[in-house]
Amino acid sequence: MNLTFYKYQGTGNDFILVDNREGAYTGLTEAHIKNLCDRRFGIGADGFMLLNEKEGYDFEMVYYNADGREGSMCGNGGRCIVQFASDRGIKKTTYHFIATDGPHDATIEDGEIALKMKDVDGIQAHKTDSVLNTGSPHYVQLDTDVMSLDVFKEGQKIRYSKEFAEKGINVNFVQVKQPDTLIVRTYERGVENETFSCGTGVTAAALVYFHNDNGFNSVNIETLGGKLNVRYSREPNGSFNNIWLKGPAVKVFEGSVSLDNND
Numbered sequence: 152m153n154l155t156f157y158k159y160q161g162t163g164n165d166f167i168l169v170d171n172r173e174g175a176y177t178g179l180t181e182a183h184i185k186n187l188c189d190r191r192f193g194i195g196a197d198g199f200m201l202l203n204e205k206e207g208y209d210f211e212m213v214y215y216n217a218d219g220r221e222g223s224m225c226g227n228g229g230r231c232i233v234q235f236a237s238d239r240g241i242k243k244t245t246y247h248f249i250a251t252d253g254p255h256d257a258t259i260e261d262g263e264i265a266l267k268m269k270d271v272d273g274i275q276a277h278k279t280d281s282v283l284n285t286g287s288p289h290y291v292q293l294d295t296d297v298m299s300l301d302v303f304k305e306g307q308k309i310r311y312s313k314e315f316a317e318k319g320i321n322v323n324f325v326q327v328k329q330p331d332t333l334i335v336r337t338y339e340r341g342v343e344n345e346t347f348s349c350g351t352g353v354t355a356a357a358l359v360y361f362h363n364d365n366g367f368n369s370v371n372i373e374t375l376g377g378k379l380n381v382r383y384s385r386e387p388n389g390s391f392n393n394i395w396l397k398g399p400a401v402k403v404f405e406g407s408v409s410l411d412n413n414d
């Protein structure tokens with residue numbers, strides 16, 4: 152059997168996308184997806200997504216990490232699948248789709264994708280660091296010079312620490328570059344390595360490290376793969392809503408691959 156795929160990237164976080172509206176690829180296994188994401192033996196990607204038909208929504212996003220297992224929400228993946236939906240002929244002013252963490256809205260503005268993230272109840276303190284869920288679980292640590300950090304080594308230490316080893320966590324290292332600009336590097340669970348960018352991770356970093364007390368916030372984020380913006384409102388009770396992640400989502404190439412040697 153052949154799989155028709157489309158490769159996209161959002162600030163260097165790269166994904167294999169498949170149009171599964173007719174259900175042809177519903178039977179893919181964990182081994183198939185892991186092999187397709189392998190950078191030496193497959194197409195190569197940080198994650199894999201199915202675009203499914205779903206009643207009441209423009210589509211359903213099903214996200215898998217590069218290890219072949221179904222993941223939690225992926226912010227850059229969400230932005231890429233909206234661009235993919237548009238490229239596949241699903242044209243909307245506002246997209247309304249369902250993902251593992253619930254419904255999302257998205258718009259295409261000035262060639263970039265703005266994706267509404269789920270509301271966040273609050274931030275838990277963890278020693279001097281922070282833990283929160285922006286659709287995926289994130290650990291956020293402040294550093295003075297993130298570019299000189301060994302993100303693989305330091306991220307892995309936290310991700311496999313006693314407290315987080317079982318369920319896993321994504322680990323973000325954050326530097327405040329300017330009052331409204333952060334630099335973020337992320338070790339991703341399920342990829343088990345640093346990725347060039349993580350959408351739910353930069354969202355977590357923005358909520359933790361930038362608060363404008365007039366309620367509305369807009370934070371610029373620099374990642375290894377490019378620039379993102381996060382805007383949101385913070386409520387007096389410490390919760391966050393109206394969270395929007397915005398940035399580029401670009402098609403890289405498309406192709407067809409045999410699954411016969413891949414299971």
Ligand SMILES: N[C@@H](CCC[C@H](N)C(=O)O)C(=O)O
Nearest residue numbers: 222223225226227349350351
């Ligand atoms: N790259 C993602 C995060 C993907 C989810 C994650 N690795 C997990 O399942 O924990 C993003 O852009 O948010």
